Amino acid sequence: MATTTVTQAIVPEVMAELAALEDPKIRAVNERHGDDHGVNLTKLRGVAKNLKIQHELARDLWQTGDTAARLVALLISRPKLYSAAELDTMLREARVPKVHDWLVNYIVKKNPHVEELRVTWFADADPVVASAGWALTSDRVGKAPDGLDLPALLDLIEAEMKDAPVRLQWAMNECLAAIGIHHPDLRARALSIGERLEVLKDYPTPPGCTSPFAPIWINEIVRRQTLE
Incomplete structure (x- = not known):
């Protein structure tokens, strides 16, 4: 006290x-x-x-x-x-994008309950909460994909990303790019989905930055990896 x-x-x-x-x-x-x-x-x-x-x-x-x-x-x-309960409450209170992003990246990703929260949030009806679940899923796609059904994730992205609310759409698009970047066997399908849906295709991108349009994003990061 x-x-x-x-x-x-x-x-x-x-x-x-x-x-x-x-x-x-x-x-x-x-x-x-x-x-x-x-x-x-x-x-x-x-x-x-x-x-x-x-x-x-x-x-x-x-x-x-x-x-x-x-x-x-x-x-x-x-x-x-x-605790998991504290973080769940905090996320639902964190409606401001920067607070939401820092909470997920600086706190939740380093918390022992991260996988429990990922699963809970991924299926949440609130699109802002669900976007956190997708962000954590993208992290797993690149770092620890075992146990994830990547084709099923692509199915969801293909069916829902085009009409998703903005925050959720960005998170799903990040997951699409992560699958295309880190999993060569699924790259062609990820590129195809991105090209067909055209999500963020016309997003203004400053000089020197990579476009968030998934096909450009995937190809650019893969190109850099081949040069390393």
Whole structure:
């Protein structure tokens, strides 16, 4: 209880520090991507670095509901200390894209309950929650595919990706690319699905970056791998 009281006392200090870093121009850019904060991420990481790992403080910062505070919370957490139930609740609260992405990549992927959560979220009726399940599945496609039914995943992608809500569509598209990149025996089918569905085909891609259109993405990464 004493530890919690101490960390709760620090929360206002952290919130004030983040408020001082608020930049209206950064907020305007972030809001176009669905993120409701205006703190430069390098500076935000600096705040987290100064705090160091403080898991109880992370929990208190998360409870504020503030996006910048939640991002700091994820950076000062101990991923293995969260229960599956806590992470499920946190994901359903994390409607902001950046918080959602950091939670999945920085915390859930390092948590012992990751596979349990992957399976649960993959089948969830909420497309934002389901997108997390697909993101974790993409990770397994590349790192630990044994036990995954990859042809069945391609069947689902082929049937559902075209009309899926945006966040879920992006996650399914990532899985399609991962299958095409990491599994040569399924590459032709992955490329065919991407070409036929044309999801993200016209997505504006900055110079020097790889298009998220799956056929271009797959071919470019495979080309780089052959040069290594």
